[in-house]
Amino acid sequence: MMEGLLSSTMLQSSEVDTVMQDNDHAYSTNGHVTNGFIDPQNLHKVSQSLDTPRDESPTQSQPSSEMTSGAIGRKLFLPTGCCYDNRMKYHANADFSESPHHPEDPRRIEAIMQEFAEGGLIYDGSEADLAQILKNSPTKYMWRIPARQAREDEICLVHTASHYEWVRSLSELKPADLRAMTTAFDNGRKSLYVGSLTHYAALISAGGAIETCKNVVEGRVKNAIAVIRPPGHHAEHNESMGFCIFNNVPIAASVCMQDYPEICRKVLILDWDVHHGNGIQNMFYENPNVLYISLHVYQNGLFYPGQPDDEGLPDGGPDKCGAGVGIGRNINIAWHDQGMGDGEYMAAFQKIVMPIAQEFDPDLVIISAGFDAAAGDDLGGCYVTPACYSHMTHMLMSLANGKVAVCLEGGYNLRAISRSALAVAKTLMGEPPERIVIPPLNEKAARDIQHVKEYQAPYWECMRPGVIPIKDLQERNAPRLHDVMRSYQKGILSRKHNMISVPIMRKVLSTSFADQVLITPKIQSAKKILLIIHDA
Ligand SMILES: [Zn+2]
DSSP states (O other): OHHHHHHHHHHHHGGGGGTTSOOTTSOOSSSSOOSSOOOGGGHHHHHHHHHSOTTTOGGGGSOOOHHHHOOOOOGGGOOEEEEOOGGGGGOOOOOOSSOOOOSSOTHHHHHHHHHHHHTTOSOOSOGGGHHHHHHHOTTSSOEEEOOOOOOHHHHTTTSOHHHHHHHHHGGGSOHHHHHHHHHHHSSTTTOOOOOTTHHHHHHHHHHHHHHHHHHHHHTSSSEEEEOOOSOOTTOBTTBOBTTBSSOHHHHHHHHHHHHOTTTOOOEEEEEOSSSOOHHHHHHTTTOTTEEEEEEEEOGGGTSTTOSOSSTTSOOSOTTOOOOGGGTTOEEEEEESSSOOBHHHHHHHIIIIIHHHHHHHOOSEEEEEEOOTTBTTOTTTOOBBOHHHHHHHHHHHTTSGGGOEEEEEOOOOOHHHHHHHHHHHHHHHHTOOOOOOOOOOOOHHHHHHHHHHHHHHTTTOGGGSSOOOOHHHHHHTTOOOHHHHHHHHHHHHHHHHHOOEEOOOOOHHHHHHHTTSOEEOSOTTTOSOOOOOOOOO
Protein backbone atom coordinates (compact mmCIF):
# COMPACT_ATOMS: atom_id res chain seq x y z
CA MET A 1 0.00 0.00 0.00
CA MET A 2 2.69 2.37 1.09
CA GLU A 3 4.83 1.53 -1.91
CA GLY A 4 1.92 2.24 -4.17
CA LEU A 5 1.35 5.59 -2.56
CA LEU A 6 4.96 6.56 -2.56
CA SER A 7 5.69 5.58 -6.09
CA SER A 8 2.57 7.19 -7.40
CA THR A 9 3.35 10.24 -5.35
CA MET A 10 6.86 10.33 -6.71
CA LEU A 11 5.71 9.74 -10.23
CA GLN A 12 2.99 12.30 -10.02
CA SER A 13 4.89 14.88 -8.11
CA SER A 14 7.88 14.58 -10.36
CA GLU A 15 6.11 16.88 -12.73
CA VAL A 16 6.49 19.67 -10.24
CA ASP A 17 9.96 20.39 -11.50
CA THR A 18 8.74 20.67 -15.05
CA VAL A 19 5.74 22.62 -13.98
CA MET A 20 6.66 25.83 -15.58
CA GLN A 21 8.80 24.45 -18.35
CA ASP A 22 7.47 23.49 -21.75
CA ASN A 23 4.34 21.60 -20.89
CA ASP A 24 2.73 20.99 -24.23
CA HIS A 25 2.34 17.31 -23.54
CA ALA A 26 0.92 17.45 -20.10
CA TYR A 27 -2.76 17.91 -20.86
CA SER A 28 -5.80 15.91 -21.68
CA THR A 29 -8.89 17.31 -23.28
CA ASN A 30 -11.37 16.19 -20.66
CA GLY A 31 -10.60 19.07 -18.37
CA HIS A 32 -9.39 17.03 -15.46
CA VAL A 33 -6.07 16.82 -13.78
CA THR A 34 -4.47 13.93 -15.59
CA ASN A 35 -0.98 15.20 -15.88
CA GLY A 36 0.15 13.49 -12.76
CA PHE A 37 -0.63 15.84 -9.93
CA ILE A 38 -1.91 14.64 -6.62
CA ASP A 39 -4.39 16.75 -4.78
CA PRO A 40 -2.35 19.34 -2.86
CA GLN A 41 -4.80 18.96 0.02
CA ASN A 42 -3.21 15.60 0.62
CA LEU A 43 0.29 16.90 0.55
CA HIS A 44 0.71 17.14 4.28
CA LYS A 45 -0.96 13.79 4.67
CA VAL A 46 1.59 12.35 2.26
CA SER A 47 4.27 13.97 4.33
CA GLN A 48 2.89 12.37 7.44
CA SER A 49 2.61 8.99 5.81
CA LEU A 50 6.25 9.11 4.82
CA ASP A 51 6.92 8.87 8.51
CA THR A 52 4.31 6.24 9.18
CA PRO A 53 5.18 2.55 9.31
CA ARG A 54 4.04 0.69 6.23
CA ASP A 55 0.94 -1.06 7.57
CA GLU A 56 -0.48 1.51 9.95
CA SER A 57 -2.41 4.04 8.01
CA PRO A 58 -3.31 2.90 4.55
CA THR A 59 -6.48 4.99 4.50
CA GLN A 60 -4.51 8.19 4.77
CA SER A 61 -3.70 7.99 1.12
CA GLN A 62 -7.33 8.35 0.12
CA PRO A 63 -7.92 11.72 -1.45
CA SER A 64 -10.51 13.89 0.12
CA SER A 65 -11.64 17.37 -0.67
CA GLU A 66 -12.91 20.13 1.52
CA MET A 67 -16.35 19.60 0.03
CA THR A 68 -16.66 15.84 0.33
CA SER A 69 -14.98 15.22 3.64
CA GLY A 70 -16.25 18.29 5.41
CA ALA A 71 -12.98 18.32 7.26
CA ILE A 72 -10.97 21.34 6.28
CA GLY A 73 -7.28 20.70 6.41
CA ARG A 74 -5.05 23.35 7.84
CA LYS A 75 -4.64 25.96 5.17
CA LEU A 76 -1.11 26.44 6.38
CA PHE A 77 -0.19 23.23 4.59
CA LEU A 78 -1.85 24.19 1.34
CA PRO A 79 0.37 25.56 -1.40
CA THR A 80 -0.32 28.53 -3.65
CA GLY A 81 -1.41 27.44 -7.12
CA CYS A 82 0.04 28.73 -10.35
CA CYS A 83 -1.48 28.21 -13.77
CA TYR A 84 0.60 28.54 -16.91
CA ASP A 85 0.63 26.97 -20.34
CA ASN A 86 2.98 27.68 -23.23
CA ARG A 87 0.20 27.23 -25.75
CA MET A 88 -1.19 30.62 -24.79
CA LYS A 89 1.76 32.11 -26.69
CA TYR A 90 0.23 30.85 -29.96
CA HIS A 91 -1.98 33.93 -30.14
CA ALA A 92 0.35 36.29 -32.00
CA ASN A 93 0.06 39.22 -34.32
CA ALA A 94 -0.61 38.02 -37.88
CA ASP A 95 0.61 41.36 -39.17
CA PHE A 96 4.02 40.68 -40.71
CA SER A 97 4.58 44.25 -41.78
CA GLU A 98 7.70 46.23 -41.00
CA SER A 99 6.66 47.13 -37.46
CA PRO A 100 4.49 44.27 -36.32
CA HIS A 101 5.28 44.76 -32.67
CA HIS A 102 2.26 44.88 -30.45
CA PRO A 103 2.27 45.59 -26.71
CA GLU A 104 0.16 42.49 -26.01
CA ASP A 105 3.16 40.32 -26.78
CA PRO A 106 3.36 36.54 -26.24
CA ARG A 107 6.52 37.11 -24.21
CA ARG A 108 4.54 38.76 -21.43
CA ILE A 109 3.59 35.51 -19.74
CA GLU A 110 6.99 33.96 -20.34
CA ALA A 111 8.70 36.93 -18.68
CA ILE A 112 6.54 36.53 -15.58
CA MET A 113 7.21 32.81 -15.32
CA GLN A 114 10.93 33.47 -15.76
CA GLU A 115 10.77 35.94 -12.88
CA PHE A 116 8.97 33.36 -10.71
CA ALA A 117 11.69 30.83 -11.51
CA GLU A 118 14.49 33.26 -10.72
CA GLY A 119 12.70 34.28 -7.54
CA GLY A 120 12.83 30.65 -6.38
CA LEU A 121 9.07 30.16 -6.44
CA ILE A 122 9.25 27.18 -8.78
CA TYR A 123 10.98 23.90 -8.00
CA ASP A 124 13.75 23.05 -10.42
CA GLY A 125 15.83 20.65 -8.36
CA SER A 126 16.22 16.93 -8.75
CA GLU A 127 13.42 14.40 -8.41
CA ALA A 128 15.34 12.61 -5.71
CA ASP A 129 14.89 15.50 -3.29
CA LEU A 130 11.24 15.99 -4.00
CA ALA A 131 9.83 13.62 -1.38
CA GLN A 132 11.87 15.35 1.25
CA ILE A 133 10.66 18.78 0.13
CA LEU A 134 7.04 17.64 0.17
CA LYS A 135 7.60 16.31 3.64
CA ASN A 136 9.40 19.26 5.15
CA SER A 137 7.97 22.26 3.36
CA PRO A 138 4.96 21.56 1.16
CA THR A 139 4.33 25.26 0.65
CA LYS A 140 7.86 26.23 -0.30
CA TYR A 141 7.01 26.26 -4.01
CA MET A 142 3.92 27.09 -5.99
CA TRP A 143 1.78 24.19 -7.07
CA ARG A 144 1.06 23.82 -10.74
CA ILE A 145 -2.58 24.08 -11.84
CA PRO A 146 -2.85 22.68 -15.37
CA ALA A 147 -4.69 24.81 -17.90
CA ARG A 148 -7.10 23.30 -20.38
CA GLN A 149 -9.33 24.50 -23.18
CA ALA A 150 -12.53 26.06 -21.90
CA ARG A 151 -15.66 24.39 -23.25
CA GLU A 152 -18.16 26.19 -25.44
CA ASP A 153 -20.89 25.86 -22.80
CA GLU A 154 -18.59 27.52 -20.24
CA ILE A 155 -17.71 30.40 -22.59
CA CYS A 156 -21.39 30.88 -23.41
CA LEU A 157 -22.27 31.48 -19.76
CA VAL A 158 -21.26 35.09 -20.50
CA HIS A 159 -20.78 35.26 -24.28
CA THR A 160 -23.27 34.84 -27.10
CA ALA A 161 -23.10 31.71 -29.25
CA SER A 162 -22.49 33.89 -32.29
CA HIS A 163 -19.47 35.48 -30.64
CA TYR A 164 -18.05 32.07 -29.81
CA GLU A 165 -18.59 31.04 -33.42
CA TRP A 166 -16.90 34.20 -34.73
CA VAL A 167 -13.76 33.49 -32.68
CA ARG A 168 -13.78 29.84 -33.74
CA SER A 169 -14.10 30.80 -37.38
CA LEU A 170 -10.83 32.78 -37.19
CA SER A 171 -8.97 29.46 -37.24
CA GLU A 172 -10.34 28.76 -40.73
CA LEU A 173 -9.24 32.05 -42.27
CA LYS A 174 -6.25 32.44 -44.57
CA PRO A 175 -3.28 34.51 -43.30
CA ALA A 176 -4.09 37.29 -45.79
CA ASP A 177 -7.62 37.57 -44.43
CA LEU A 178 -6.38 37.61 -40.85
CA ARG A 179 -3.92 40.37 -41.70
CA ALA A 180 -6.62 42.43 -43.37
CA MET A 181 -8.88 41.93 -40.37
CA THR A 182 -6.10 42.90 -37.97
CA THR A 183 -5.39 46.07 -39.93
CA ALA A 184 -9.07 46.98 -39.81
CA PHE A 185 -9.41 46.22 -36.08
CA ASP A 186 -6.16 47.81 -34.99
CA ASN A 187 -7.52 51.32 -34.70
CA GLY A 188 -10.05 52.91 -32.43
CA ARG A 189 -12.00 51.24 -29.69
CA LYS A 190 -11.82 47.76 -31.25
CA SER A 191 -8.02 47.64 -30.82
CA LEU A 192 -7.50 43.98 -31.62
CA TYR A 193 -5.29 41.60 -33.57
CA VAL A 194 -6.25 38.10 -34.59
CA GLY A 195 -4.37 35.02 -35.80
CA SER A 196 -5.15 31.48 -36.85
CA LEU A 197 -4.40 30.14 -33.36
CA THR A 198 -6.20 32.94 -31.52
CA HIS A 199 -9.19 30.72 -30.81
CA TYR A 200 -7.02 27.92 -29.44
CA ALA A 201 -4.96 30.21 -27.19
CA ALA A 202 -8.07 32.08 -25.98
CA LEU A 203 -9.73 28.79 -25.01
CA ILE A 204 -6.70 27.84 -22.92
CA SER A 205 -6.53 31.28 -21.33
CA ALA A 206 -10.21 31.04 -20.29
CA GLY A 207 -9.78 27.41 -19.24
CA GLY A 208 -6.76 28.40 -17.17
CA ALA A 209 -8.83 31.02 -15.35
CA ILE A 210 -11.60 28.47 -14.75
CA GLU A 211 -9.26 25.82 -13.34
CA THR A 212 -7.46 28.39 -11.20
CA CYS A 213 -10.69 29.62 -9.62
CA LYS A 214 -12.12 26.12 -9.21
CA ASN A 215 -9.00 24.94 -7.40
CA VAL A 216 -9.26 27.90 -5.04
CA VAL A 217 -12.99 27.40 -4.40
CA GLU A 218 -12.56 23.69 -3.76
CA GLY A 219 -9.76 24.39 -1.32
CA ARG A 220 -7.23 22.33 -3.26
CA VAL A 221 -4.83 25.23 -3.05
CA LYS A 222 -4.65 28.07 -0.56
CA ASN A 223 -4.93 30.69 -3.30
CA ALA A 224 -3.61 30.94 -6.85
CA ILE A 225 -2.27 33.05 -9.68
CA ALA A 226 -3.07 32.43 -13.35
CA VAL A 227 -0.43 33.71 -15.74
CA ILE A 228 -2.68 33.80 -18.76
CA ARG A 229 -3.19 35.61 -22.07
CA PRO A 230 -4.90 36.82 -24.18
CA PRO A 231 -6.44 39.01 -21.48
CA GLY A 232 -10.18 39.27 -21.00
CA HIS A 233 -11.67 42.28 -19.23
CA HIS A 234 -12.53 44.40 -22.31
CA ALA A 235 -14.29 41.56 -24.15
CA GLU A 236 -18.05 42.18 -24.31
CA HIS A 237 -20.67 39.44 -24.39
CA ASN A 238 -20.91 39.78 -28.14
CA GLU A 239 -17.49 41.01 -29.29
CA SER A 240 -13.76 40.94 -28.77
CA MET A 241 -11.96 44.23 -28.21
CA GLY A 242 -9.01 45.85 -26.46
CA PHE A 243 -6.57 42.92 -26.95
CA CYS A 244 -9.21 40.66 -25.32
CA ILE A 245 -10.91 37.68 -26.99
CA PHE A 246 -12.99 35.89 -24.34
CA ASN A 247 -13.63 37.46 -20.94
CA ASN A 248 -11.70 35.00 -18.76
CA VAL A 249 -12.63 36.22 -15.28
CA PRO A 250 -16.44 36.44 -15.73
CA ILE A 251 -16.36 33.02 -17.38
CA ALA A 252 -14.47 31.55 -14.41
CA ALA A 253 -16.71 33.33 -11.88
CA SER A 254 -19.85 32.08 -13.62
CA VAL A 255 -18.56 28.51 -13.79
CA CYS A 256 -17.75 28.58 -10.07
CA MET A 257 -21.16 30.00 -9.10
CA GLN A 258 -22.84 27.39 -11.29
CA ASP A 259 -20.76 24.40 -10.16
CA TYR A 260 -20.56 25.26 -6.45
CA PRO A 261 -23.83 27.00 -5.64
CA GLU A 262 -23.48 26.18 -1.94
CA ILE A 263 -19.99 27.49 -1.30
CA CYS A 264 -19.57 30.10 -4.01
CA ARG A 265 -22.60 32.35 -3.99
CA LYS A 266 -20.98 35.77 -3.88
CA VAL A 267 -17.93 36.77 -5.86
CA LEU A 268 -15.86 39.94 -5.62
CA ILE A 269 -14.01 40.84 -8.82
CA LEU A 270 -11.37 43.46 -8.07
CA ASP A 271 -9.91 44.93 -11.25
CA TRP A 272 -6.72 46.96 -10.78
CA ASP A 273 -5.81 47.06 -14.47
CA VAL A 274 -5.27 50.72 -15.40
CA HIS A 275 -8.13 50.48 -17.92
CA HIS A 276 -11.78 50.08 -17.06
CA GLY A 277 -12.98 46.49 -17.44
CA ASN A 278 -16.04 47.39 -19.48
CA GLY A 279 -16.78 43.76 -20.35
CA ILE A 280 -16.83 42.56 -16.74
CA GLN A 281 -18.94 45.54 -15.68
CA ASN A 282 -21.55 44.99 -18.37
CA MET A 283 -21.76 41.21 -17.92
CA PHE A 284 -22.67 41.58 -14.23
CA TYR A 285 -24.29 45.03 -14.22
CA GLU A 286 -27.60 43.68 -12.97
CA ASN A 287 -26.23 40.78 -10.91
CA PRO A 288 -26.46 41.24 -7.12
CA ASN A 289 -24.09 38.32 -6.44
CA VAL A 290 -21.08 39.72 -8.23
CA LEU A 291 -19.49 42.86 -6.84
CA TYR A 292 -17.26 44.46 -9.47
CA ILE A 293 -14.79 47.08 -8.24
CA SER A 294 -12.52 48.69 -10.80
CA LEU A 295 -9.69 51.15 -10.22
CA HIS A 296 -8.84 52.85 -13.50
CA VAL A 297 -7.84 56.04 -15.25
CA TYR A 298 -11.03 57.67 -16.55
CA GLN A 299 -10.00 61.13 -17.77
CA ASN A 300 -13.61 62.19 -17.93
CA GLY A 301 -14.44 59.30 -20.24
CA LEU A 302 -11.58 59.86 -22.69
CA PHE A 303 -9.13 57.18 -21.52
CA TYR A 304 -9.45 53.75 -23.15
CA PRO A 305 -11.99 52.06 -23.44
CA GLY A 306 -13.77 55.43 -23.47
CA GLN A 307 -17.37 55.71 -24.54
CA PRO A 308 -19.28 52.64 -25.72
CA ASP A 309 -20.63 52.68 -29.30
CA ASP A 310 -24.03 51.81 -27.89
CA GLU A 311 -25.09 54.92 -25.98
CA GLY A 312 -27.35 52.82 -23.78
CA LEU A 313 -24.36 51.08 -22.19
CA PRO A 314 -22.65 52.52 -19.09
CA ASP A 315 -19.03 53.71 -19.29
CA GLY A 316 -16.42 53.64 -16.53
CA GLY A 317 -17.68 56.70 -14.67
CA PRO A 318 -18.04 56.74 -10.87
CA ASP A 319 -21.78 57.29 -11.22
CA LYS A 320 -22.27 53.87 -12.83
CA CYS A 321 -23.37 51.81 -9.83
CA GLY A 322 -25.19 48.86 -11.41
CA ALA A 323 -28.86 48.47 -12.23
CA GLY A 324 -31.97 46.55 -11.23
CA VAL A 325 -31.27 44.07 -8.45
CA GLY A 326 -27.56 44.64 -9.12
CA ILE A 327 -27.71 48.29 -8.05
CA GLY A 328 -24.74 49.13 -5.82
CA ARG A 329 -22.77 46.11 -7.01
CA ASN A 330 -20.69 48.07 -9.50
CA ILE A 331 -18.01 50.43 -8.26
CA ASN A 332 -15.86 52.53 -10.57
CA ILE A 333 -12.98 54.20 -8.77
CA ALA A 334 -12.29 56.46 -11.72
CA TRP A 335 -9.11 58.54 -11.61
CA HIS A 336 -9.34 61.96 -13.21
CA ASP A 337 -5.97 61.43 -14.88
CA GLN A 338 -2.84 59.31 -15.25
CA GLY A 339 0.05 59.70 -12.83
CA MET A 340 -1.56 57.88 -9.90
CA GLY A 341 0.65 55.86 -7.58
CA ASP A 342 0.87 54.07 -4.24
CA GLY A 343 -0.71 56.95 -2.28
CA GLU A 344 -3.86 56.93 -4.39
CA TYR A 345 -4.19 53.14 -4.63
CA MET A 346 -3.65 52.59 -0.91
CA ALA A 347 -6.16 55.32 -0.10
CA ALA A 348 -8.73 53.81 -2.47
CA PHE A 349 -8.24 50.44 -0.81
CA GLN A 350 -8.45 51.79 2.72
CA LYS A 351 -11.36 54.13 2.14
CA ILE A 352 -13.51 52.26 -0.38
CA VAL A 353 -12.39 48.79 -1.50
CA MET A 354 -11.89 47.12 1.87
CA PRO A 355 -14.86 48.61 3.77
CA ILE A 356 -17.26 47.71 0.95
CA ALA A 357 -15.67 44.32 0.34
CA GLN A 358 -16.01 43.47 4.03
CA GLU A 359 -19.64 44.53 4.04
CA PHE A 360 -20.27 42.46 0.89
CA ASP A 361 -18.49 39.46 2.47
CA PRO A 362 -17.65 37.43 -0.66
CA ASP A 363 -17.11 33.67 -0.91
CA LEU A 364 -14.41 34.13 -3.53
CA VAL A 365 -12.17 37.02 -4.57
CA ILE A 366 -10.90 37.17 -8.14
CA ILE A 367 -8.34 39.83 -8.98
CA SER A 368 -8.37 41.01 -12.59
CA ALA A 369 -4.72 41.76 -12.33
CA GLY A 370 -3.48 43.94 -15.11
CA PHE A 371 -0.09 45.39 -14.29
CA ASP A 372 -0.33 48.43 -16.55
CA ALA A 373 -0.77 50.83 -13.62
CA ALA A 374 2.75 49.74 -12.61
CA ALA A 375 5.60 52.21 -12.68
CA GLY A 376 7.27 51.90 -16.07
CA ASP A 377 4.22 51.05 -18.20
CA ASP A 378 3.92 53.54 -21.05
CA LEU A 379 0.26 52.85 -21.76
CA GLY A 380 -0.81 53.35 -18.17
CA GLY A 381 1.38 56.27 -17.14
CA CYS A 382 0.93 55.48 -13.44
CA TYR A 383 3.40 54.67 -10.67
CA VAL A 384 2.19 51.71 -8.62
CA THR A 385 5.15 49.84 -7.09
CA PRO A 386 5.48 46.07 -6.61
CA ALA A 387 5.26 46.63 -2.84
CA CYS A 388 1.92 48.37 -3.28
CA TYR A 389 0.62 45.41 -5.31
CA SER A 390 1.71 43.22 -2.38
CA HIS A 391 -0.22 45.31 0.11
CA MET A 392 -3.37 45.33 -2.01
CA THR A 393 -3.13 41.55 -2.41
CA HIS A 394 -2.53 41.14 1.32
CA MET A 395 -5.61 43.18 2.19
CA LEU A 396 -7.79 41.14 -0.18
CA MET A 397 -6.47 37.91 1.38
CA SER A 398 -8.33 38.83 4.56
CA LEU A 399 -11.62 38.23 2.70
CA ALA A 400 -13.43 35.01 1.74
CA ASN A 401 -11.37 32.79 4.03
CA GLY A 402 -8.33 33.69 1.99
CA LYS A 403 -9.82 32.36 -1.22
CA VAL A 404 -8.12 34.66 -3.71
CA ALA A 405 -7.54 33.85 -7.38
CA VAL A 406 -5.37 36.28 -9.35
CA CYS A 407 -5.83 36.33 -13.13
CA LEU A 408 -3.49 38.31 -15.38
CA GLU A 409 -5.08 40.98 -17.56
CA GLY A 410 -3.01 43.76 -19.19
CA GLY A 411 0.45 45.17 -18.48
CA TYR A 412 2.99 45.76 -21.22
CA ASN A 413 6.35 46.60 -19.73
CA LEU A 414 7.92 43.16 -19.36
CA ARG A 415 10.13 44.26 -16.49
CA ALA A 416 7.33 46.00 -14.60
CA ILE A 417 4.79 43.19 -14.98
CA SER A 418 7.31 40.54 -13.92
CA ARG A 419 8.36 42.38 -10.78
CA SER A 420 4.76 43.19 -9.89
CA ALA A 421 3.53 39.65 -10.49
CA LEU A 422 6.41 38.28 -8.42
CA ALA A 423 5.46 40.55 -5.52
CA VAL A 424 1.83 39.37 -5.73
CA ALA A 425 2.81 35.69 -5.93
CA LYS A 426 5.14 35.96 -2.92
CA THR A 427 2.37 37.61 -0.92
CA LEU A 428 -0.05 34.85 -1.86
CA MET A 429 2.52 32.32 -0.67
CA GLY A 430 2.64 33.98 2.72
CA GLU A 431 5.53 36.41 2.57
CA PRO A 432 4.68 39.64 4.40
CA PRO A 433 4.40 42.65 2.08
CA GLU A 434 7.43 44.85 1.89
CA ARG A 435 7.14 47.91 4.07
CA ILE A 436 6.38 51.06 2.13
CA VAL A 437 6.22 54.75 2.80
CA ILE A 438 2.87 55.81 1.42
CA PRO A 439 3.20 59.09 -0.46
CA PRO A 440 0.64 61.82 0.25
CA LEU A 441 -2.67 61.47 -1.55
CA ASN A 442 -3.06 63.63 -4.65
CA GLU A 443 -5.62 66.34 -3.94
CA LYS A 444 -7.71 65.72 -7.04
CA ALA A 445 -7.57 61.98 -6.47
CA ALA A 446 -8.93 62.55 -2.97
CA ARG A 447 -11.88 64.22 -4.66
CA ASP A 448 -12.23 61.25 -7.04
CA ILE A 449 -12.45 58.99 -4.00
CA GLN A 450 -14.97 61.27 -2.31
CA HIS A 451 -17.18 61.17 -5.42
CA VAL A 452 -17.23 57.38 -5.35
CA LYS A 453 -18.20 57.44 -1.67
CA GLU A 454 -21.07 59.78 -2.40
CA TYR A 455 -22.37 57.69 -5.31
CA GLN A 456 -22.11 54.49 -3.27
CA ALA A 457 -23.51 55.83 0.00
CA PRO A 458 -27.09 54.75 -0.76
CA TYR A 459 -25.99 51.12 -1.15
CA TRP A 460 -23.37 50.57 1.56
CA GLU A 461 -23.64 51.21 5.29
CA CYS A 462 -19.88 51.85 5.49
CA MET A 463 -20.10 54.65 2.93
CA ARG A 464 -22.50 56.60 5.15
CA PRO A 465 -21.52 58.64 8.21
CA GLY A 466 -23.51 56.30 10.42
CA VAL A 467 -27.05 56.03 11.75
CA ILE A 468 -28.02 57.28 15.24
CA PRO A 469 -30.34 54.90 17.11
CA ILE A 470 -32.57 57.65 18.60
CA LYS A 471 -34.76 55.33 20.63
CA ASP A 472 -31.77 53.77 22.39
CA LEU A 473 -30.37 57.19 23.21
CA GLN A 474 -33.70 58.41 24.56
CA GLU A 475 -33.95 55.39 26.81
CA ARG A 476 -30.54 56.20 28.16
CA ASN A 477 -31.69 59.79 28.89
CA ALA A 478 -29.17 61.23 26.54
CA PRO A 479 -29.61 64.94 25.77
CA ARG A 480 -31.13 65.85 22.42
CA LEU A 481 -28.90 67.73 20.02
CA HIS A 482 -31.09 70.86 19.90
CA ASP A 483 -31.14 71.01 23.70
CA VAL A 484 -27.37 70.98 23.68
CA MET A 485 -27.35 73.71 21.02
CA ARG A 486 -29.81 75.89 22.93
CA SER A 487 -27.87 75.66 26.09
CA TYR A 488 -24.75 76.65 24.16
CA GLN A 489 -26.57 79.59 22.52
CA LYS A 490 -27.84 80.68 25.88
CA GLY A 491 -24.30 80.62 27.23
CA ILE A 492 -23.12 82.94 24.45
CA LEU A 493 -26.09 85.31 24.69
CA SER A 494 -25.82 85.65 28.42
CA ARG A 495 -22.08 86.33 28.20
CA LYS A 496 -22.33 88.85 25.35
CA HIS A 497 -25.67 90.57 26.12
CA ASN A 498 -26.40 89.59 29.70
CA MET A 499 -29.53 87.80 28.58
CA ILE A 500 -31.26 85.58 31.04
CA SER A 501 -33.41 82.52 30.62
CA VAL A 502 -37.08 82.77 31.60
CA PRO A 503 -38.13 79.59 33.34
CA ILE A 504 -41.15 77.71 31.95
CA MET A 505 -43.64 77.14 34.72
CA ARG A 506 -45.38 74.09 33.24
CA LYS A 507 -43.62 70.98 34.43
CA VAL A 508 -44.18 68.72 31.39
CA LEU A 509 -42.61 71.28 29.06
CA SER A 510 -39.86 72.45 31.31
CA THR A 511 -37.07 70.19 30.03
CA SER A 512 -37.45 70.55 26.29
CA PHE A 513 -38.29 74.26 26.39
CA ALA A 514 -35.63 75.27 28.83
CA ASP A 515 -33.34 78.02 27.52
CA GLN A 516 -35.80 78.79 24.72
CA VAL A 517 -37.12 82.06 26.13
CA LEU A 518 -34.37 84.56 26.78
CA ILE A 519 -34.71 88.20 27.72
CA THR A 520 -32.39 91.15 28.08
CA PRO A 521 -32.15 92.65 31.52
CA LYS A 522 -34.48 95.47 32.67
CA ILE A 523 -37.41 94.38 30.48
CA GLN A 524 -39.85 96.11 32.89
CA SER A 525 -38.37 99.55 32.17
CA ALA A 526 -37.64 99.11 28.43
CA LYS A 527 -39.40 101.46 26.03
CA LYS A 528 -39.09 99.22 22.99
CA ILE A 529 -39.16 95.42 22.91
CA LEU A 530 -37.76 93.36 20.08
CA LEU A 531 -39.26 89.88 20.00
CA ILE A 532 -37.37 87.18 18.11
CA ILE A 533 -39.02 83.83 17.58
CA HIS A 534 -36.34 81.43 16.58
CA ASP A 535 -36.11 77.68 16.44
CA ALA A 536 -32.61 76.33 16.79
ZN1 LIG B 1 -5.14 47.56 -19.30
